Amino acid sequence: MTSEWPLWEVFIRARRGLSHIHVGSLHAPDAAMAVRNARDVYTRRGEGVSIWVVPSDQITASSPDEKDAFFDPAGDKVYRHPTFYEVPAEAKHL
């Protein structure tokens, strides 16, 4: 058999209360082995309390080439940030 094991993306929750964060990828024959391999490759020093694995080919990504146009709608909407608004110093807790 020459075909490679499929590729998985690995996400780890470092501590309770934090979200899972992408840490890298690995090859594994199935999801259960991907989780076990991810434990050995990415959490040898207690880096996590939870692991997600996702088949890499199941991820849909935005195109890097269209980055500027794609994210352009947010570019001119500074009024979405609280710092856009000027309020008198005596108005507290705003």
Place this chain on the structure above:
Amino acid sequence: MPEAYRKTLIRQIAQHAHSEIIGMQPEGNWISRAPSLRRKAILLAKVQDEAGHGLYLYAAAETLGVSRDQLLEQLHTRKQKYSSIFNYPTLTWADVGAIGWLVDGAAITNQVPLTRCSYGPYARAMVRICKEESFHQRQGFEALLTLTRGTPAQKAMAQDALDRWWYPSLAMFGPPDTGEQVSGGHTEQSMRWGIKRFSNDELRQRFVDMTVPQSEVLGLTIPDPDLRWNAERGHYDFTPPDYDELFRVIKGDGPCNAQRLAHRVAAHTDGAWVREAAAAYAAKRRAETEAA
């Protein structure tokens, strides 16, 4: 992404990954001979780390559109190289300490700047690797320190390991920045691309300046009669390694080249049935799930 940049990165990351994988062998030689359970557990963890480092780096290389099978094929057919240092034998237990202290110390010197290189997946892999290498270096230093504080025979063993590993470790930084050997190198282009941030000789000097005071703590003598502090330069002057030897070893004529590669190919071939069985099991489970 420019094609030449992509190719250069694949070559460098692959060579780095291969070095981690082949680098398991010289130290793996001592796992079953470690002098105590503590040392054995430490060495096992270190060799397992090297496997992990290889996997981070193969994954980084794969983001550039090359497959794991292709990378291994290139290693097994000698089309891609690995660090020449791993073609030297580990003759005594002190060599395990010397590898951690010197070889991993040199690797850290090389790798810390790479955590800020221009290619994100490589830089991120290097961040993780550098953190773990720090354990490798310290355990090596501690193992040597234990020997140098031991019997005269143990101290002699530590000195012998330093005598044999010093110049090969200096050679890990590659050919010098000047002279005829520089013409075929990649340094200038790689520095322009932000893959490499310091020249070979700069990193070699940095390593010597760090390591000499450490050798004094160990009470060992670096095998270089011309080694001395140069107050004017603010650096140690030292004898460069034998670059002709470096090129001979890179070309395949080191003490262990054939053995290292044969062992790697055998491990891959002997493990084929495991990879095939796991894939067959996964396919069967998938078929059962789809039928249900």
